[in-house]
Amino acid sequence: MDLTEELLEELAEDWTERLRWVVCRRLGLLPGSWGWRLMTGRRVLRCACHMALDERQSGAGGEDVASSEREAGMTGAFDIERFRELGG
Numbered sequence: 060m061d062l063t064e065e066l067l068e069e070l071a072e073d074w075t076e077r078l079r080w081v082v083c084r085r086l087g088l089l090p091g092s093w094g095w096r097l098m099t100g101r102r103v104l105r106c107a108c109h110m111a112l113d114e115r116q117s118g119a120g121g122e123d124v125a126s127s128e129r130e131a132g133m134t135g136a137f138d139i140e141r142f143r144e145l146g147g
Contacts, residue, residue, distance in 0.1 A: 075103075082106045094143060 060068075070077060082103050088094040098106070 075100075078107055079103045082110065085110065 079098060083090075083095050083098050086094070086098075086106070088098060
C-alpha cells in the first residue's frame with residue numbers, strides 16, 4: 060500500500076478529524092489557522108449539529124436559514140470577518 064492510500068485509509072477511519080475538516084471547510088478555516096486550532100472536540104460537534112439543524116430546517120419547507128438570520132439582525136452590514144477576529 061502506498062503512502063497516499065495509507066493516509067486516505069487513516070483519515071477514513073478517524074471520523075472526528077473528518078468532521079472537523081467538514082465543519083472548518085464550511086466556515087472557511089484553513090488548516091493551521093488560528094480558527095482551525097480553536098475548533099476542537101465540543102466546538103466542532105456543536106457547529107456540526109447547528110449546520111445539520113440549519114439544513115433540516117431549510118430542506119423541510121420551513122423558513123430558510125437566510126431569512127431567520129435576517130430576523131436575528133444579521134444583515135448584509137454584518138461583518139463576519141471582524142466578528143471572527145474579535146473571537147465570535
